[in-house]
Amino acid sequence: MTKTRKLTLLAIIISQALVLHYIEGFIPVLAPGAKLGLANIMTMVTLALFGFKEAMIVVIIRSVLGPLLGGSITGILYSLSGGILSGLVMSVLYLNFQGYFSLMGISTAGAVFHNIGQLLTASWIFGTIGILYTYLPILMLAAVITGYFNGLVTRYLLNYLQNKMEIKV
């Protein structure tokens, strides 16, 4: 893949992640505080197409720009901590243990650690670990469902990119 092609693809992926991040704010979710985490799909696609470094770049840029689109400045802290932690975990699982985990499993693990990262940040900001205990169970339930869904979407998307767009994965 040429440099220009790579740069363009990464730019498209980041903007898609941002749009997904933005529109999921309009989609109501059953559990309070839970989100669909659609931007996670783009993180995994980057991981599959490029690798660890590029995936983390996408995560960090998305986490900084996302809250600016429609959130508060403190939102950056939350999304960065969650994004980086889940990005790291998914990278390790995907790059080192790919034979043992399906994309759905990797995506679910990413969702779980995204929540853990955010809750740890919230615990630190509020100064009580109680936040973790209160929010974790309901967010874990949501992570199982959204994680599976996102993994499935990524699976179909990667197949499509390979077959129709002839992008080498």
Add this chain to the structure above:
Amino acid sequence: MFMDKSMKPKIGDIFVYVFIVILVGLSFLGLKTMSVDKGNIRVQIELDGQVIDSLEVWQDGEIEAQEIRVDTGEGGYNIVKISSEGVVVLDANCPDRLCVSSPTIKVPGQSIVCIPHKFVVRIIGESQGDNAVDDTAS
């Protein structure tokens, strides 16, 4: 790079779900057993990192039940009930209302948090002193 095209779950996925179950179990355990100190107990109400109210309770058993309404700005409110049974958030107009569904707290170290309103009510034992948390919050 990515060769496997199957939609089926794999063996490692089980570990992810087991991990989740363990986490949920631990957090329920954590909710039940949060901290210990005895002695003079205070109920402290914080808004956006600032202590706005602090009441001494339960030194000798029974106390009179009281309800405190806390205005959190921008039309938001949380109503806290303090009684012999403990502290509970009766009502709030935050979007997720997790503070309302939080269980009653009574032991020092326990707290109820409302993230949307930046509202915390916590129980503090004398030995814990004023916590060092407020410095980080602002």
